[in-house]
Amino acid sequence: MHTPHLLSPGRRLHVGSFSPATSLTEDLPHGVDADILLLGCGDVRHILYTSFFEQGLPERKLDITACDTDEHLIARNVLFLTLVLDDDENVSAQQLWNIYYNFYLSEPEMLLVCNQAKKLVGFSQSLRDWHASCYGPTVRFCDEATLSLVREIWVEYAVSARFSTPQDNSYRERFQSNLSRARLSIQTLFTEHTSKLHVSWSCAPLAMHIANELASTTIQHWSTGLTGSVPLPDPSKNETPMTPNPIFAVPLMEPLSLKYPTNPLLSFHLAAAHAKLTELSPLRLEEEGQDNVRKQDRLLETALMQFDEWIEAFTAGAPTITIRFTVSDCFAFCYTLRYNLETGETCAQWYRRKYGFDVLQLADSEYGGNGKAPKRFDVIDTSNLSDDTTILDLLVSAAPLLKEAPYSTLYTKGIQHEDVKHPRADDLFTRMLCHDTTACSILLGLVPAEYWTNSKAVSRADEELMAWSDKSATIGTNSSTFGSRFAWKQMKHMGEQHPQPAKLRATFDGLIDMAQRYFDEMFPISANLHELQRPARLRHTTETVAAFLNTIWDEAGVDLAKLRERFVGRDWIFMGPYGELGVTFQAHLQAFMLESPTIPVNLSVFEGSDESKNKFRAPFTYWTSPPRMVAVTVVVPREHWQTLVTGISDDDFETSLGAMLVGHIRIVTDRMVSVLHDNIQISFGSVETEGARNQDSFTVRVLEDKAGWNGTSSMIISFYSPTEIAQKMYSRGTLGLSRLAVFPDNEEQETATILPDHFFDAACFNEELVFFTKHLPNQTGHSVTEGMLRGLQKSRSLGESITSSESTFTLDLENSREIPTITGRLNITSEQGKQLLAEKAKIQLRQSSPFTIAVIFGEQVLVLPLTFPVPVLEDGIRSRIARTSGWIELIAPLAKPSTLPRVLDDHMFPTALIEPSKIPATLNMPHINLDILPILAVDDKSRMRFLTTLASLQFSSHERRQRERVQTQAEANSTKPAGLSSSARLNFKESLFTIFMLATGLQGGQTGLFALTHPQRGGIHMLLFVSAVRLDGAHGSVALDAAVLPLTKELVESKELESFLLILRTLECCTLTVDDAELRLWKKCLPALAERCRTWNHDPATCEYATQGRVPLSLEDGKQVLCSCGQGQLPDEFIPLPDWETAAKYVTRVAISPVFASRLVEELIDPALAKAVASGEAWKEGEEMKACRNCGKTEETEGVRLKKCLRCLEVVYCSSECQKKDWKKHRMECKESELHHQGSAQGKK
Structure with missing residues (x-):
């Protein structure tokens, strides 16, 4: 397995999460069929919300594969989904809610569960029976064993009816x-886990108003198991006791505990409970008569309303939805599926789970030659698995299952710690990928979509503010824990599309040095005898390292066999913190040995061992064909393994203060030598053998005891060892189980308690406890490794030719922890190019995009683009020209996003065309369904104040400093329009801020009409019409439901809109002055803004994107920007304007959200400002934040003193420059105050 065996006897049932539902298709173009893989699927909230999200959008088929290690979760999910599919009018949404979420049920609800369970048991005699049932078309299983596991649980549900009688109290x-x-077990963690920070995702963007109440409901559900304010029945009052819900009671009868939190409200988007919505808004609760309703009850009402809508949508969409379940470890499923892709085989010899000896075998009916189950995916969601493994492990194992498409996305989610020890924002990315972030990202071919763009339409503003809402939080010492969700894209699609793929290269030495650094980082074991390199939770095995190195080496185009041999030829003897024991880590070599048989075994640690003293001969030496790796199985009697858990509480396991279990072989020569094996399999039970030990056919089978840690059976461990080592140690060595210390993930703790090392040993020749076989128990071959899969792919692609015209790129990996440069070689294959080289034509370079350098021959006689796989800088490029050989090399510095290079300034929301359909795909702009989002009522400004803060937090700390510089230089700068920055990105955000403030009337007068004007380039270039402001809870933000009208030369000259444009002159319209760069940026972003919310399909025959092969269509003045497919596709009564029907034929609907920087790149908000906003009195209901109306500074900022506008005395500014900058908006609302009027009158007297 790819994750170590941490000592944790208490498994926990995950029934809740601190993150709300998101659409699984939010990064896919609308209308494209979606194959989705959920690793660590948990509950069904994402599936239900996705069904709701798809309503009214272009129809698509959804095929969802849900993988989780816990059969109880799968059994719960399937029972619930089948109840929903029954669509029984006698079963209410409230009953379905109670069955899925509440710990206790009423008699009718209990009867529903038991009857449904009996029905499912009847349908699940076999996989064929199930798939032929009424549920088979929608709910399926990937393998027979999964169905068998959940069927056993349904049987227990079905018989639980007998426990509903009042006289049977023992069960209850x-x-x-x-x-x-x-x-x-987690009582001491209540304060941390129920903080406003943790629940903020579910109530954003209004967390500051309702997080306290949501945190209270989270504690309440954990304490009572019920939602709402209904108390548990009181037996002393002869109230009928409610029966334990079998969905929770059955797993808790096993050695299983609950994982915190369990609150179902956290799955929903609860900002709508507090926001004031329009009367016609979707998902609106009645406002009348709600004054005395508790906020907590209103949160529940909101969640129930959404739950009802979601299950109705799922029922309606069921004909186009297929959900496939499997009980398996994420790595086991991924590698089995990848092996199935390469060979057609349905078993890759992986154990189903980390614990146990059940081998995963996919169903032939689903994954065989005629199977229809997807094997490649548009979306892979890894849930919060990175909390137990690492993001790097998930990328290596799962990303190869992504389809080759610009929109294909792999999501990772986890907890990120930010504190004073990591002041740089990009350190987060560094820690995610164990250093060498750019190199790793390039070689994996994956990158978070927001990294290079430093832009996202997802807000984490509430989370940032919650981190500072605690009064005890102090600047400079505050440590915060943030949730993060990153959308990883295939790197080849993040730049410009080019006809041939780039080939990566790196030197042997550079790759070896990189491998060494990764190995040191992944393992917290130092060459120093008494120190740990880093006190961190152990989350890697040496198999992880082997998989990662195989991946990056293969992508670098080197000879894997040679590189493996050279890598393991180094001295890998590590002295760990275990007394004077010599510890040799050779497990990584084992994985390589299976893939490269010529690699020698390092036996240097056994020098001094006298083999003549060996009294016993290993049975495997009699085999006719001894393998290089021999499987070792050891029986650990209960009296020995029980000492592992004695004195360790559940709380220790919850905080990972357990131990890492490893197998070992050790021998005493002139010193004690131990060879540790971290890739072990563990279970409990007994061993059954077949055949003679000295025969090749000798096998071992494990008969497992389901009681596990709570039982009385022996522990069974199994692992592979190099045959030469096992033979060397057989006569005088011992085999057994060790535990390595595990350290809390807290970098301030420099030391840790080391638990005892070897706690059980058995002599290698002890035939009662030790068994040697060719393969591990219950297996018929070796588990498929990353290297094996890479070898299969190489074999399959041997016939593919590589043309000489391909560009190649070489990474500079040597002697640096970061890649300083990348070298691109452009092979000149055309006769014209070769002739120009021979004639020594002048060659110039020009950067045409962040990724592309144009190589210009002569006076643009020939222009050849060299498109790099990463953004590069034109400044500092060195060139090498081989005029005879016919190639040009450019050695280019990398454009690192954290340095905020100018070349990435307008690279915000790119769009690519899908091949061969030519449908546009947004690369980092999540799609939304505007018609299902709640509509905010903008008439009550006190309920809209949150939007001022949300919109102002678009500006990162760096951009706020930029704004200050612009304001101070505005008067002196005559080369640019007043107030405009040299940064198109900053100006774009300024325009967005203005649009949001005026569309809501929060600053300046209220209007929904906006004109983008360039005074030096012909005046108005496009018009924006805002119809509504919608609440986007899934992304913690808001979205403007708007339409855009780009004014093309053809449209204006037709004079069809002449009367409409004349009417607009009489209306209140805000003019947004832009310069060349901002206008260009708006045109680049428009396709993404339109695509994210479209409710129509592109026509491949007529769509200009398809016929012209580019998006946007043009950036030139007066030219068409968007395709015409979406023109006029608007809801009825979109906006009440005179003669609107004339203009509506030419406008395209867009969804405009605030744009935020990425936490991976820069600091989102200055701590001083965050604390001032989060903890100030400004957040009292109905009050306005006391901050500068223009830049957002508060008096908490050093040297700032706010002054009121002397005319209206309502708004405040930090400087006269800010007041001047804001006047064009403020003058629309600035009215003389009574005090100002009196002062003016007295002055006239």
Whole structure:
């Protein structure tokens, strides 16, 4: 397995999460069929919300594969989904809610569960029976064993009816006892886990108003198991006791505990509970008579309303939805599926889970030759698995299952710690990928979409503010824990499209040096005898390292066999923190040995061992064909393994203060030598053998005891060892189980307690406890490794030719922790190019995009683009020209996003065309369904104040400093329009801020009409019409429901809109003055703004994107920017304007959200400002934040003193420059105050 065995006997049932539902298709073009893989699928909130999200959008088929290691979660999900699919009018949404979320049920609800379970048991005699049932078309299973596992649970659900009788209290008491134990185990963590920070995702962008109440409901559900204010029945009052819900009671009868949180409200978008919505808004609760309703009850009402809408949408969309479930470890499923892709085989010899010896075998009916189950995916969501493994492991194993498409996305989510020890924003990316972030990203071919663009339409503003809402938080010492969700894209699609793929190269030495650095970083074991390199939770195995190195080496185009041999030829003897024991880590070599048989075994640690003293001969030496790796199985009696868990509480396991379990072989020569094996399999039970030990056919089978840690059976461990080492140590060595210390993930703790090392040993020749076989128990071959898969891919692609015209790129990996440069070679293959080289034509370079350098021959006689796989800088490029050989090399510095290079300034929301359909795909702009989002009522400004803060937090700390410089230089700068920055990105955000403030009337007068004007380039270039402001809870933000009218030369000259444009002159319209760069940026972003919300399909025959092969269509003045497919595709009564029907034929609907910087690139908000906003009195209901109306500074900022506008005395500014900058907006609302009027009158007297 790719994750170590941490000592954690108490498995926890994950039934809730701190993150709300998101659409699984939000990064896919509308209308494109979607194959989706959920790793660590958890509950069904994302599936239900996706069904709701798809309503009214172009129809598509959804095929979702849901993988989780816990059969209880799968059983729960399938029972619930089948109840929903039944669409029984006698079953209410409230009952479905209670069955899925509440710990206790009423008699009718209990009967529903039991009857449904009986029905499912009847349908699940076999996989064929299930797939032929009424549920088979929608709910399917990937393998027979998964169905068998969940069927056993349904049987227990079905018989649980007998526990609903009042006289049977033992069942109820046992359930409550187990609940109490689970609650007690994390009692000390209540404060941390129920903080406003943790629940802020679910109530953004209004977390400052309702996070306290949501945190209270989270504690309440954990304590009572019920939602709402209904108390548990009181037996002393002869109230009928509610029965434990079998969905929760059955798993808690096993050695299983609950994972915090369990609050179902956290799955929903709860900002709508507090926001004032228009009367016709979707998802609106009645306002009348709600004054005395508790906020907590209103949160529940909002969640129930959304739940009802979601399940109705799922039922309606069921004919186009298929959900496939499998109980398996994410790595086991990914590697089995990848092996199936390469060979057609349905078994890759991976164990189903980290614990146990059940081998994963996919169903032939689903994954065989005639199977229809997807094997490549448009979306892969890894949930929060990176909390237990690492993002790097998930990228290596799962990303190869992505389809080759610009929109294909792999999501990772996890907890990121930010504190004073990591002041740089890009350190987050560095920690995610274990250093060498650019190199790793290039070689993996993956990058977070927001990294190079430093732009996202997803807000984490509420989370940032919540981190500072605690009064005890102090600047300079505050440490915060943030949730993060990153959308990883295939790097080849993030730049410009080019006809042939780029070939990457790197030197052997550079790759070896990089591998060494990664190995040192991944393993917290230092060459120093008494120190750890880094006190961190152990989350890698040496198999992880082997998989990662195989991946990057293969992508670098080197000979894998030679590189493996050279890598393992180094001295890998590490002295760990285990007394005077010599510890040799050779497990990484084992994975390579399976892939490259010529690699020698390092036996230097056994020098001094006298083999003549060996009394016993290993049985495997009698085999006719001994393998290079021999499988070792060791039986650990209960009295030995039980000492592992004695004195360790559940709380220790919850905080990962357990131990990492490893197998070992050790021998005493002139010193003690141990060879540790971290890639082990563990279970409990007994061993059954077949055949003679000295025969090749000798096998071992494990009969497992399901009681596990709570049982009385022996522990069974199994691992591979190099045959030469096992033979060397057989006569005088021992085999057994060790535990390595595990350290809290807290970098301030420099030391840690080291648990005892070897706690059980058995002599290698002990035939009662030790077994040697060719393969691990229950397997018939070696588990497929990353290297094996890479070898299969190489074999399959041997016939593919590489043309000489391909560009190649070489990474500079040597002697640096970061790649300083990348070398691109352009092979000149055309006769014209070769002749120009021979004639020594002058060659110039010009950067045409962040990724492309144009090589210009002579006076543009020939222009050849060299498109790099990463953004580069034109400044500092060195060139090498081989005029005879016919190639040109450019050695280009990398454009690192954290340095905010100018070349990336307008690279914000790129769009690519999908081949061969030519449909546009947004690369980092999430799609939304405007018609299902709540509409904010803008008439009550006190309920809209949050939007001022949200919009102002578009500006990162760096951009706020830029704004200050612009304001101070505005008067002196005569080369640019007043107030405009040299940064197109900053100006774009300024325009967005203005649009949001005026569309809501929060600053300046209120209008929904905006004109983008360039005074030096012909005046108005495009018009924006804002219809509504919608609440986008899934992304913690808002979205303007708007339409755009680009004024093309052809349209204006036709004079068809002449009367409409004349009417607009009489209306209140805000003019947004732009310069060349901002206008260009608006045109670049428009396709993404339109595509994210389209409700129509592109016509491949007539769509200009398809016929012209580019998006946007043009950036030139007066030319068409968007295709015509979306023109006029608007809801009825979109905006009440005179003669609107004339203009509506030419406008395209767009969704405009605030744009935020990426936490991977720069600091989002200055801590001083965040603390001032989060903890100030400004957040009292109905009050306005006391901050500068223009730049957002507060008096908490050093040297700032706010002054009121002397005319209206309502708004404040930090300087006269800010007041001047804001006047064009403020003058629309600035009215004389009574005090100003009196002062003026007295002055006249």
